[in-house]
Amino acid sequence: MSERASSTGSTASFRGQITLDGPSGTGKSSVARGVAARLGAAYLDTGAMYRAATVAVLDAAVDPEDADAVARTVAAARIEVGTEAGTELVLVDGVDVAARIRGAEVTRNVSAVSAVPAVRRQLVEQQRALVAATEAVVVEGRDIGTVVLPDATLKVYLTAAPEVRAERRAGQLGITDPAEVAALAEDLRRRDEYDSSRADSPLRPAEDAVVVDSTDLDQQGVVDRIVELAASAVGAGDRS
Ligand SMILES: Nc1ncnc2c1ncn2[C@@H]1O[C@H](COP(=O)(O)OP(=O)(O)O)[C@@H](O)[C@H]1O
Ligand SMILES: Nc1ccn([C@H]2C[C@H](O)[C@@H](COP(=O)(O)OP(=O)(O)O)O2)c(=O)n1
Numbered sequence: 001m002s003e004r005a006s007s008t009g010s011t012a013s014f015r016g017q018i019t020l021d022g023p024s025g026t027g028k029s030s031v032a033r034g035v036a037a038r039l040g041a042a043y044l045d046t047g048a049m050y051r052a053a054t055v056a057v058l059d060a061a062v063d064p065e066d067a068d069a070v071a072r073t074v075a076a077a078r079i080e081v082g083t084e085a086g087t088e089l090v091l092v093d094g095v096d097v098a099a100r101i102r103g104a105e106v107t108r109n110v111s112a113v114s115a116v117p118a119v120r121r122q123l124v125e126q127q128r129a130l131v132a133a134t135e136a137v138v139v140e141g142r143d144i145g146t147v148v149l150p151d152a153t154l155k156v157y158l159t160a161a162p163e164v165r166a167e168r169r170a171g172q173l174g175i176t177d178p179a180e181v182a183a184l185a186e187d188l189r190r191r192d193e194y195d196s197s198r199a200d201s202p203l204r205p206a207e208d209a210v211v212v213d214s215t216d217l218d219q220q221g222v223v224d225r226i227v228e229l230a231a232s233a234v235g236a237g238d239r240s
Pocket of ligand 2: 023024025028029046047048050051110111114115140141142143144191195
């Protein structure tokens with residue numbers, strides 16, 4: 001049996017939660033989808049929820065830095081996301097915003113909206129309810145291992161060198177102009193700094209997270225590594 005077949009086989013009955021946190025462009029979304037597909041697990045993109053909240057704020061013409069107004073606007077919005085690995089369902093008040101949440105305006109403003117404690121409380125509650133409805137799930141974000149699911153079966157913190165992350169994001173967006181790639185790298189750096197230094201639930205690895213550096217691994221290599229870690233985590237759980 002090949003290594004991949006054996007690792008898939010040993011985790012076919014995976015039950016539990018895998019958290020995947022880390023900065024932008026490390027491969028969280030693509031790797032989380034890959035792991036969920038391999039394990040037959042659900043998938044929750046919590047960044048999509050903060051991006052959807054940002055759409056609600058922008059549509060209400062509220063200043064993203066005005067925390068009280070942001071909190072009121074998001075509390076009044078109905079944010080819905082799907083947990084099926086193969087689809088991307090993101091709705092704000094019943095309107096499909098799956099494409100819009102990836103746009104530059106949302107990306108520029110999402111860190112400010114996601115730093116508002118009331119917004120985090122609201123979305124974390126929703127995330128826990130979505131997870132509670134699953135038997136097996138891969139959840140990606142910034143505070144999943146530290147705050148949302150402190151008792152997860154496996155916690156992974158994904159990193160990669162900043163220049164590699166910027167190149168990956170540029171490739172994803174089809175950007176080739178060196179000046180635009182440099183601007184993108186600066187945007188990533190600014191957002192990571194904002195996300196890591198906020199008072200409420202800053203981006204950082206959980207103490208019990210396994211750090212996986214994807215700088216020199218391709219996407220499949222990262223998926224394989226996490227599937228292996230999941231198999232070990234389930235085995236360790238069986239023995240305890
Ligand atoms: N290990 C990897 N090696 C090369 N490219 C990768 C790797 N992981 C992800 N990618 C690519 O990098 C881009 C950003 O990945 P994404 O999953 O959106 O990152 P994140 O969710 O952390 O921001 C995507 O185009 C993805 O296909
Ligand atoms: N659990 C989470 C997930 C995302 N966020 C915030 C911080 C991020 O800059 C934005 C967008 O997250 P997203 O995962 O979509 O970002 P990238 O695709 O990695 O660029 O949301 C958060 O504060 N907590």
